Amino acid sequence: MVDVLQFFVAHSFMLRALVVGVLISLCCALLGVSLVLKRFSMIGDGLSHVGFGALAIACAANVAPLYFSIPIVLAAAFLLLMMSEKGKIKGDAAIALISTGALAVGVMVTSMTSGMNVDIYNYMFGSILAMSNGDVIVSVVLSVVVIVLFLAFYDEIFAVTFDETFAKATGTKVSAYNFLIAGLTAVTIVVGMRMMGALLISSLIIFPTVTSMRLCKSFRRVVLTSVGVSVLCFLVGLAVSVRFEAPTGASVVCVNIAMLGGFALLGVLRNLRPTAKIYPLRRILTVLVVIVLCCVMLLPFFGRVESAAPQRPVSVVTTGFAPYDFARQVAGDDAAVTMLLAPGEESHTFEPTPQDILLIEQCDVFIYGGGESDAWVDDILSSLKGSRIVVRMMDVVEVQEEVLLDSMEGEADEAEDGEKEYDEHVWTSVANAAQITEAIRQALCDADPAHAVAYQKRAEAYMAQLKAMDKAFLQLGREAVGKSFVVGDRFPFLYFAQRYGFTFYAAFPGCSAQSNANPRTIAALTQRIRRQNLPVVFKVDMSSGNVAQTISRATGAKVLTLYSAHTITAEDFMNGETYLSLMQRNLDALRAAMV
Amino acid sequence: MMLIDCKNVSLGYENQIVAENINFQVHQGDCLCIVGENGSGKSTLMKAILGLKGTADGHFHFGEGLNGKQVGYLPQQTTAQRDFPASVYEVVLSGCLAAKGKRRFFKKEQKQLALDTMEKLDLLPLRQRCYRELSGGQQQRVLLARALCATKKLLLLDEPVAGLDPLVTAEFYRLIQKINRDDKISVIMVSHDLYAALHLATHILHMHQKTAFFGTKEEYLQSDLYRAFSGGAAHG
Numbered sequence: 001m002v003d004v005l006q007f008f009v010a011h012s013f014m015l016r017a018l019v020v021g022v023l024i025s026l027c028c029a030l031l032g033v034s035l036v037l038k039r040f041s042m043i044g045d046g047l048s049h050v051g052f053g054a055l056a057i058a059c060a061a062n063v064a065p066l067y068f069s070i071p072i073v074l075a076a077a078f079l080l081l082m083m084s085e086k087g088k089i090k091g092d093a094a095i096a097l098i099s100t101g102a103l104a105v106g107v108m109v110t111s112m113t114s115g116m117n118v119d120i121y122n123y124m125f126g127s128i129l130a131m132s133n134g135d136v137i138v139s140v141v142l143s144v145v146v147i148v149l150f151l152a153f154y155d156e157i158f159a160v161t162f163d164e165t166f167a168k169a170t171g172t173k174v175s176a177y178n179f180l181i182a183g184l185t186a187v188t189i190v191v192g193m194r195m196m197g198a199l200l201i202s203s204l205i206i207f208p209t210v211t212s213m214r215l216c217k218s219f220r221r222v223v224l225t226s227v228g229v230s231v232l233c234f235l236v237g238l239a240v241s242v243r244f245e246a247p248t249g250a251s252v253v254c255v256n257i258a259m260l261g262g263f264a265l266l267g268v269l270r271n272l273r274p275t276a277k278i279y280p281l282r283r284i285l286t287v288l289v290v291i292v293l294c295c296v297m298l299l300p301f302f303g304r305v306e307s308a309a310p311q312r313p314v315s316v317v318t319t320g321f322a323p324y325d326f327a328r329q330v331a332g333d334d335a336a337v338t339m340l341l342a343p344g345e346e347s348h349t350f351e352p353t354p355q356d357i358l359l360i361e362q363c364d365v366f367i368y369g370g371g372e373s374d375a376w377v378d379d380i381l382s383s384l385k386g387s388r389i390v391v392r393m394m395d396v397v398e399v400q401e402e403v404l405l406d407s408m409e410g411e412a413d414e415a416e417d418g419e420k421e422y423d424e425h426v427w428t429s430v431a432n433a434a435q436i437t438e439a440i441r442q443a444l445c446d447a448d449p450a451h452a453v454a455y456q457k458r459a460e461a462y463m464a465q466l467k468a469m470d471k472a473f474l475q476l477g478r479e480a481v482g483k484s485f486v487v488g489d490r491f492p493f494l495y496f497a498q499r500y501g502f503t504f505y506a507a508f509p510g511c512s513a514q515s516n517a518n519p520r521t522i523a524a525l526t527q528r529i530r531r532q533n534l535p536v537v538f539k540v541d542m543s544s545g546n547v548a549q550t551i552s553r554a555t556g557a558k559v560l561t562l563y564s565a566h567t568i569t570a571e572d573f574m575n576g577e578t579y580l581s582l583m584q585r586n587l588d589a590l591r592a593a594m595v
Numbered sequence: 596m597m598l599i600d601c602k603n604v605s606l607g608y609e610n611q612i613v614a615e616n617i618n619f620q621v622h623q624g625d626c627l628c629i630v631g632e633n634g635s636g637k638s639t640l641m642k643a644i645l646g647l648k649g650t651a652d653g654h655f656h657f658g659e660g661l662n663g664k665q666v667g668y669l670p671q672q673t674t675a676q677r678d679f680p681a682s683v684y685e686v687v688l689s690g691c692l693a694a695k696g697k698r699r700f701f702k703k704e705q706k707q708l709a710l711d712t713m714e715k716l717d718l719l720p721l722r723q724r725c726y727r728e729l730s731g732g733q734q735q736r737v738l739l740a741r742a743l744c745a746t747k748k749l750l751l752l753d754e755p756v757a758g759l760d761p762l763v764t765a766e767f768y769r770l771i772q773k774i775n776r777d778d779k780i781s782v783i784m785v786s787h788d789l790y791a792a793l794h795l796a797t798h799i800l801h802m803h804q805k806t807a808f809f810g811t812k813e814e815y816l817q818s819d820l821y822r823a824f825s826g827g828a829a830h831g
Contacts, residue, residue: 037679152699159689162679169645169668170693170745217725218682 004239004301007354012383014238014354016136017128017195017248021234023143024192025204025252029230030150031185032205033223034161036213042092043080043182044202046099047189050076052198053102054190055123056109065123066138069190076102077186081178126197126249127351127376128241139191146184153177158219196249204230207256214260214267232297233259239300245353255297262293314448316440317363319374320347322427322565323393325579326437327367329462330444334451338363343573346542347373347566352380363388364447367440370394371424373566389443394424396439397432400494425492425564429499430470430583434463469583476590477501484532485593486525486557488548489540492564502590507547522550529555536593538562541582542569560589596623597658598749598781599644604653606639612651612805613639619800619809623748626775626782628792631802637785638671640802641753644783665693667742667750667780671757672734681726683737687713690744705744712740716770732763739770743780750774752784756791768795789825 008014035041054069061068076098084091110120150157159167160177168174185205193201212225237252244251266289269282278285314335318324324339331337340356341347350373352360360366361384368374370392381390399422426432441459445452477500484503487493491506505528507521529537529551537557539548541564552559563582572582599621606614613636621627629637642648644655645668667690690712691705713719716736721729726737735755742750752771756764772795775782786792792799799815801808801824808820815821 155689155692155695155699155701158681158685159692162681162686162689163670163673163676165647165670165673166668166741167689167692168647169666169670169751170690172692213680216680217728218723219680219685220682222680 003303004242007242007358008238010385011354011357013128013131013357013379014242016131016133018235018238019136020131020139020191021128021195021238021248021252022231023139024188024195025208025230025234026227027143027146027184027188028192028201028204029208029226030146030223031181031188032207032209032230033219033226034157034181035185036206036209037161038164040091041202041206042095043077044185044189044205046080046095047073047077047186048193048198048201049099049106050102051190051193051201052123053104053106053109055193055198056106056120059120060109060112065194066134066190070187073186073190074183077182078179081175081182085175085178122197122351123193124198125247125351126193126195126200128195128238128248128354131195135191135194142184142187142191146188149180149184153180157181162219196252197247200249200253203253203256204234207253207260208233211256211260211263214263215270229256229259229263236297236300242354243300243303245355247351247353258296259293262289262296265289314365314444314451315363316365316367316444317359318367319350319369319377320566321568321573322433322579323367323369323391323436323440325565326427326433326462327365327440327444329578330437330441330455330459332454332458334454335364335444335448341567342570343568344570345567352376357384360384360388361386365389365391365440365443367391367393367443369424369426371422373424389447391436391439391443393426393436393439394422397426397429397435397495399423399426400498423492423494425566426495427579428493428496428564430466430473431499432495433579434466434470437463437466465580469580469587472587473500473583476587480590480594483594484528484534485536485538485590486529486534486551487538487540487562488522488525488551488559489538489543489545492540492566493562522547522554526551526554529557534593536560536589538589538593540564542567560592562586562589597621598623598625599658599783600656601644602653602656604640604643604655605651606636606643607651608639614802614807615652615805617653617800617802617807617809619798619807621749621781621783621798623781624775624779625797626772626784626795627798627800628796629783629785629800629802630787630789630792633787635802635804637787637802638753641751641783641785645751665746665748667744667746669735669738669742669750669752669755671753672738676726678727683713683718683721683724683726683729684709686726686737687718687740687744690741693745709740709744712743715743716740730763731759732767735759735767736770739767743774746780749781749783752782754785754787756786756788764791771795 008018035043051069051073054072055065058065058068080094080098083089083094089097156172156177159172160174164174189201192204196204208226208230209222211229212222216222216225233255234252237255238248240246240251240255241248266286269286269289272279272282316327316331316335316337317340318327318337319340321339321341324337328337338359340352340359341350357380360380366388368377371394401422427436437459441455444455480502484505487504487506489506490508491504493504496502497504505525507525534557537548537551537555537559539545539559539561541561545559548559551557563586565579565582568577597620601617601619604617605612606617617640619627629640631637639648643650645666688701688706688709691701691708694705695701713722716739718736718740721733726734729737756767759767768791771782774780784792784795793812796812798809798811801815801820803820808815808818810818
């Protein structure tokens with residue numbers, strides 16, 4: 001128990017998540033009682049989609065997401081209410097219109113701009129790391145406002161919730177209270193969706209009320225129980241996410257499901273008819289359900305928060321596969337090397353679990369790319385205790401701006417308005433790989449001088465292999481002068497192409513999480529293959545290959561895979577494939593495409 | 596003492612007039628039953644009296660001491676209420692909201708009023724029970740208690756016995772009659788049950804094909820409208 005709680009307290013990002021989460025759960029539960037009982041549950045869901053759309057626009061326009069989304073979601077909430085009060089469009093249809101409309105706008109904006117896929121992913125599914133100090137302040141202020149208003153207008157809220165017509169007839173300003181509740185819900189959802197995710201935040205509004213309605217017979221008890229259930233489920237959910245390396249939002253919702261199940265069972269037992277067969281057992285069964293429920297809720301707090309790092313004197317942690325492979329070649333048996341990105345995991349939507357963060361905190365050498373996929377790293381590094389040697393691969397080599405090749409989709413003008421996007425797949429050039437290996441050797445020697453000689457020896461041997469591979473590609477590059485290759489996929493091979501002089505035509509830039517190109521792009525690539533009679537269209541490893549397959553069907557060109565070595569499939573990992581063996585595959589594939 | 600004077604009121608939804616030239620008065624102690632077929636505008640008239648809906652033409656004058664907010668209203672039940680987790684006491688107490696005014700939280704007097712009203716309607720034993728677990732007749736009694744908490748003068752009932760079985764219906768009518776006679780609380784009731792209405796009412800407002808008949812029960816029984824409506828032979 002101590003372990004999990006200690007983990008909560010010891011890390012500032014966990015503490016922020018804890019504070020924001022408890023307060024948001026509390027607000028959601030209070031507002032949820034009124035919304036669920038008024039049959040307005042879906043308003044929460046609708047508003048979270050609007051929130052998502054607003055966040056997408058905020059990310060694209062580079063403005064603070066919170067301050068941009070709150071007014072938009074507020075406006076949507078009021079619009080929803082007005083639409084359903086005027087009665088022209090019924091409540092459920094109005095919500096569906098607004099929520100799907102906002103979602104579509106969000107997706108449109110996302111597809112027109114890239115370089116924010118990680119952010120968008122975080123907002124869809126939530127991230128406990130996303131909480132800033134500003135969020136903490138906003139959520140404290142918000143929850144104080146919600147609690148004070150809810151208490152002050154408790155009697156009116158009850159009357160309006162139970163019977164709007166009667167309340168109106170006796171002179172209560174019903175629409176004012178409706179607007180109050182909708183407004184508070186809008187703000188709560190925007191603040192909460194950063195942690196819980198846009199897809200899951202509305203569950204915090206609905207679950208606690210429905211759960212407490214299983215057992216409670218008065219409005220006051222429903223309110224109190226909902227608040228209790230909501231906060232408890234959040235705490236347990238956070239513990240689950242720490243203990244079992246699960247995403248926070250989903251963990252909280254799963255705990256809520258368990259709680260609802262328990263309460264529903266208790267409700268059934270309580271309302272059992274005396275004629276039912278199990279009626280004599282109802283006391284025992286009730287006690288049993290309560291005990292099981294308590295155990296389930298307490299379970300995540302026990303046990304150790306363990307880091308998977310093997311007990312070696314020196315440990316190295318890397319994000320992706322390429323640096324992992326370089327480090328293990330140099331480290332041999334003298335240091336433990338761990339990769340955060342599990343084999344088979346998509347690199348651009350990676351979100352570290354609390355365990356991962358613990359690993360980074362305890363390691364001696366940490367190696368990461370430094371590009372867009374690693375946007376979370378800087379937040380984490382600054383909040384960690386202790387010290388470690390950090391190797392940022394993009395600092396080791398000369399970086400290139402992410403460019404749009406001919407026929408590529410993307411935001412051609414984004415690079416001009418401010419921040420430059422540097423391509424992060426530096427290791428795809430084997431020459432860069434050698435430079436990175438040298439940097440890793442240096443870091444290992446500094447961290448563990450006792451084995452410096454061994455590291456040096458292994459690094460030299462490995463660099464000789466890299467050099468040979470580099471030579472092979474240079475040779476191929478000379479043969480390929482005047483030839484071109486089509487990649488019907490994203491293109492993480494910028495450094496590779498520039499080092500060896502290959503001419504590529506690709507569908508998307510390097511980090512794009514898109515997998516469906518627009519018809520114009522496909523047509524352009526198809527035409528190129530036809531015109532030059534190219535035998536092969538490439539896809540990139542770990543992608544769905546949709547675009548490549550479409551082109552292949554249209555032209556008859558064979559689909560071959562190019563490996564970026566950013567991540568690796570579980571099967572290849574088990575078979576002991578390495579960076580060099582993946583590069584060998586690329587070499588063979590390119591050669592096959594040149595015939 | 597006159598409570599409501601309704602002069603030349605016309606009702607309608609969206610450019611369509613449902614009823615025209617409605618005229619009636621309600622005095623203290625009266626029991627006015629509004630009858631008529633479905634769609635004749637009975638419930639619309641009720642909502643117009645309560646100020647929930649505007650009128651197409653004409654207006655209501657409220658007598659001294661009655662400002663349109665001091666009426667007790669028993670609306671038709673909504674489906675949402677049927678599974679609402681609220682105790683009987685909470686529901687009845689919410690009728691005191693208008694009396695509470697600008698203050699936050701209920702005062703002792705209002706809580707006492709709720710308890711007294713519940714006692715009058717035999718609801719005290721059910722006080723902690725959950726509203727949704729009550730029978731239909733009990734639920735209607737709870738809503739009646741809530742309406743009584745909101746008024747000392749005028750009660751508006753919208754189809755109060757819809758969905759109740761005959762025994763409970765008779766019982767409920769007796770209760771309304773008692774409140775009307777003993778407490779001198781005027782009642783306006785919408786009903787499509789003509790005979791029950793005749794039993795309770797002192798006055799009848801019959802809404803029929805855009806026109807409305809208003810008069811005392813005796814006048815109504817002599818009217819052509821009543822003859823036509825009851826098949827002529829009933830009281831002939």
